[in-house]
Amino acid sequence: MAVTLADIKKLRDMTGAGMMDVKKALEEANGDFEAAKDLLRKRGQAIAAKRSDREASEGCVLAKAGNGFGCIVAVKCETDFVAKNADFVGMVKLILDAAFDNRPADLEALKNLKIANFTVAEIVTERSGVTGEKMELSDYVWIEGAMVDAYNHFGNKLSSIVAADDANADYETVHGINMQVASMAPVALDADHVAQDVKDRELSVAMDKTKQDEINKAVENELRKAGINPAHADSDDHIASNTTKGWLTPEQAEQARQIRATVPAQAEASLNMKKVEMIAQGRLQKFLKESTLVEQQYIMSDSKELVKDVLKQKNVRITDFRRITLNQD
Numbered sequence: 001m002a003v004t005l006a007d008i009k010k011l012r013d014m015t016g017a018g019m020m021d022v023k024k025a026l027e028e029a030n031g032d033f034e035a036a037k038d039l040l041r042k043r044g045q046a047i048a049a050k051r052s053d054r055e056a057s058e059g060c061v062l063a064k065a066g067n068g069f070g071c072i073v074a075v076k077c078e079t080d081f082v083a084k085n086a087d088f089v090g091m092v093k094l095i096l097d098a099a100f101d102n103r104p105a106d107l108e109a110l111k112n113l114k115i116a117n118f119t120v121a122e123i124v125t126e127r128s129g130v131t132g133e134k135m136e137l138s139d140y141v142w143i144e145g146a147m148v149d150a151y152n153h154f155g156n157k158l159s160s161i162v163a164a165d166d167a168n169a170d171y172e173t174v175h176g177i178n179m180q181v182a183s184m185a186p187v188a189l190d191a192d193h194v195a196q197d198v199k200d201r202e203l204s205v206a207m208d209k210t211k212q213d214e215i216n217k218a219v220e221n222e223l224r225k226a227g228i229n230p231a232h233a234d235s236d237d238h239i240a241s242n243t244t245k246g247w248l249t250p251e252q253a254e255q256a257r258q259i260r261a262t263v264p265a266q267a268e269a270s271l272n273m274k275k276v277e278m279i280a281q282g283r284l285q286k287f288l289k290e291s292t293l294v295e296q297q298y299i300m301s302d303s304k305e306l307v308k309d310v311l312k313q314k315n316v317r318i319t320d321f322r323r324i325t326l327n328q329d
Helices: 005-015 019-028 033-050 086-102 107-112 120-131 171-184 196-225 236-244 250-269 273-291 307-314
Strands: 058-066 069-077 136-144 147-152 158-164 318-325
Touching (some): 005 033, 058 086, 058 158, 069 120, 069 147, 069 158, 069 318, 086 107, 107 136, 120 136, 136 158, 136 318, 147 171, 158 171, 171 318, 196 250
Antiparallel strands (some): 058 069, 158 318
């Protein structure tokens, strides 16, 4: 039986499988769509197993909330074509509903959760087999609260959930805060909720950056004292090219190289560590202000109010939130 292009497109849209795989399955199944789907599934599972080391960077993220509980599920795949496939999205919704109804404790528990006669992990493997792409249930998070709101961003690549301590809290405010979480990606509710290892890491980065800034300033000052424009001597390559252009004399070029070779070590040895620590602490506080939910400017306000001020005005207290995205923040 001849297989038409329309048949191939129809089965490809149904399964998300590759064009040539679909064509071959239809030919072997004599145009029988169900038999062709079975062939794709059986072959695809073996193909998917071989692709276990491939990168799965696309996928679908969905959230659901109600009755004091909210959760987010993310399933990854290899291509955007499969991620947008109705059957793939339907599978993610099925897993999300199961997670919402059964409230598994963690990702591993969700993978082992049964839907009908199959575990969630088996369901993902089967769908991977149909498409021939690597798939993985990559993320599952949940929160509880008197009121829990879920937000799914257009495109199924970003979801967030937010909990408030009052079931009668102003819904528009809670939902607005949820959109804040989705948009601004806070690392914690407030400074007290930022993990100590995160603070330590940010302070360490701030210390290193401040030290380097102070060393760079010392180098620039020495260059200026020598009558050399620091912008003309900020690297060996620039010194060479700016000498060729006539912006530096050969003598200035040699002097600039000497300054760049000796001043950094001298500057580092004489750093004012109290000053460095003070500047680094300021940078840490800036990070905490920009990266904690209550200290951020509220995106739904035109008057640049802080989230904490909006919450106070509306008498709303946010107790927890989670956010999952497949996009790069």
